[in-house]
Amino acid sequence: MNKVALAEALQEVLGGTKVEAEKAVETVFGTIAGELTKGEDVSIAGFGIFSAKMRAARTARNPRTGEAIDVPAMRVPKFKAGKALKEAVRG
Numbered sequence: 001m002n003k004v005a006l007a008e009a010l011q012e013v014l015g016g017t018k019v020e021a022e023k024a025v026e027t028v029f030g031t032i033a034g035e036l037t038k039g040e041d042v043s044i045a046g047f048g049i050f051s052a053k054m055r056a057a058r059t060a061r062n063p064r065t066g067e068a069i070d071v072p073a074m075r076v077p078k079f080k081a082g083k084a085l086k087e088a089v090r091g
Helices: 003-014 017-038 083-090
Strands: 041-044 046-057 059-060 068-071 074-081
Touching: 003 017, 017 041, 017 046, 074 083
Parallel strands: none
Antiparallel strands: 041 046, 046 074, 059 068
16 A cells, blocks of 8 residues: 555545545654654554654675775664554454
8 A cells, every 4th residue: 555545444434535534644754753853753643653863873895895884873663563553463
């Protein structure tokens, strides 16, 4: 499923236009991304927690050449599934 399919599913449930459904989906994802950019966590009950964590600087290797490459420290997104989501996926 992608964002377009998600918007279509939202439109089927809520009605309205396809444009409104796409705007709602974009707003949700944009808000989550904005909060992570500010360093805040986004917790959705029954679904999970989106957070941003710092990844330490490290030295990596180019797999083709074997050359060492310095990778700087950076903030990366993280998702921890909630209990209800885990149970739903397990079946």
